[in-house]
Amino acid sequence: MSATALSVSGLTKRFKGSAVLDDVYLDVARGEVVAMIGPSGCGKSTFLRCITLIEQPEAGFISVAGKPFGREVVGGTVHRQPRRAVDAMRPKIGMVFQALNLWPHMTALENVVRPQVVVLKRSRDEATARAQKLLADLDLADRGDRLPHALSGGQKQRVAIARALAMDPEIMLFDEPTSALDPELIGGVLALLKDLAAGGMTMIVVTHEIGFAANVADRVVFMHGGRIAEEGPPGRVLKQPGDPRLQAFLSLIRPAAAEAV
Amino acid sequence: MTFDLSILAQYWPLFVKGTWLTIRICLAATIIGYVIGIVLALLSQIPSRAIKAAIEIYLLTLRAIPFIILLFVVYYGLPFSGIRIPAVITGTIALSLYASAYYAEIVRAAIEALPRGQYESARVIGMSALQAMRHVIFPQIVPTLVPPSTNITLTMIKESAVLSSITVAELTYQSLVVQGNTFAPFEAFAAVTLIYWAITAIVAHAASLLERRFGRARSEHLVGSALAASFLSLEAMPKRSRR
């Protein structure tokens, strides 16, 4: 078993000539929680879309639990993996989209059951049992038979999380999990992420919640201009930022705190 | 004026023949027209101004010209370019072309309304493109495609009557033959009316079954009070009094 859940090296993505991701390296250890922060357009979301291969990066290697994903080196040359191999790896990376992207024609339960049946070839009974357990853990035991549009924003999000968890991922990715929620729900979601982290789940959370980054993350990664500009334990990165761009970003995001100082 | 049933007793084989040909022509034109429509809709997704303009001209022209004129243009145009084919084929081609313009618009609208984020979430979780289409995309777009496609298919079945004017021996042509032989237009057209009515009713019913199979909940419109319903609802009874 590899101690590294996710390893990214040399990841580069260009849009119309300009690099949105510029030679990014990141290793995430098993059980580690990484909070990724940075101004909008810095490449955080593109980073998540590239390591899930929604977008095809121009260069770079990704591996999940020690296994290559997307590109691999065979006999000294770089090969694109066949689609089947890519699809087979995908369940290992659980992604919770900012827009959630639940399937509106399926009930909450079916959203969690169907991918297990289709992708992991679990029996319907096994998949249903797993889904019901997850929904119960996430306080959704009595919501399984509802269609997504009949659920609140917070409930929808928990269904999306359950859907990803049901695939037994090595790592969970969250794209701004709190940005689409009403303010009073944010605390609940952050508590849920904290529980997941306490349960040993490896996570990358793209977020604007500096509080979450400070309290839950093992490491904070600050992205700027498609590169990782600064990273380290939250205590150091958030309290004594070295990079002037990070200092500027933090003062923008915490104007009240900055003024108080 | 009495209704002379003996005319129908004598000529029913012609009506059966005509009905069978109408059904075959419409079936062929639906399939060919839909295929052309899908191809056009896909082509119009290519970011090329020339292709977009060409498709737009094709669609506009076919929508602006009466089907009977298109039919005659194809009918006289094909021999002009040295191609000699039976009128049935000419008619089926013209009907397919005509339908393709309308199907293309429907498919294009459906493609543009595709839930891309949901497709992405299906792929990211490990479904293949085909599985994502089957489990996520089709169940959502088929119910939106069925009602307008049905409408166009019904329109086409009705337009196919025009094929009688290039001597295709379909249903309407046979009714004109019967009318010419018997000088009994009432009987001839009553019979043909009932047959078209039956065909369109069967197609419409089949479509509604298909739509229901995909289980799309129809949003029931509430007309509020009986008073408001006396303006805003043309149903016999206000909907809310129903079960």
Next chain:
Amino acid sequence: MGFQFGYLVSILPSLGEAALINARLAAIIAVLAILGGTLLTILRAMKIAALNAVVAVVISFIRGTPLLIQIFIAFYVLPIFGLDLGPESAGVAAISLNSTIFITEMMRGGLTGIDPGQIEAATSLALPRWLIWRKVVLPQLFRIILPMLVNEVTVIVKGTALLSVITVVEVLRTSQQIAGSSFRPFETLVGAALCFLVLNLPVIAAGKVIERRTAGARR
């Protein structure tokens, strides 16, 4: 042989003249159908059971059978019942009835988009029934169905070509007559097609503008 462009140009004036007949008939039919459709809608809303039952059968008949057959019936069958309108009036009657039905069905759909609360408010102001229709319901209804109504006008314009089969001398029949003597049917029919492009493209363009504007207003 080959496509003789010069010949096509030479017959355009006579085709254009005939196209004016299509335009005139289409205008008459459109007015009759919009009036008829509106009146029928108001009648149907009164929910007179017997009347609505009859209307339901007529709707099903009109929507379920070809316009061509309806034109034949108006031309060949009505005279048997003592109603001999002549080709032009029979044709106008058939297409008008056809469009009336499609318009009242459009209106049925459009009415569901109007807020019922407005009716209750208008009634509480003691507005008489006909005024509620005129001032509250119809203006909104026409705005809702306008894009569909414009499309229906193109259908009417196209429908007038079918009148050639009952001997009305409009564009198609004129082009057939010209082709009969010149033996150049292809050029002639292309000319007839051009006439319909000229008649219908402005209508379609107007429809697109309206659609864009209403879509913008809803946003």
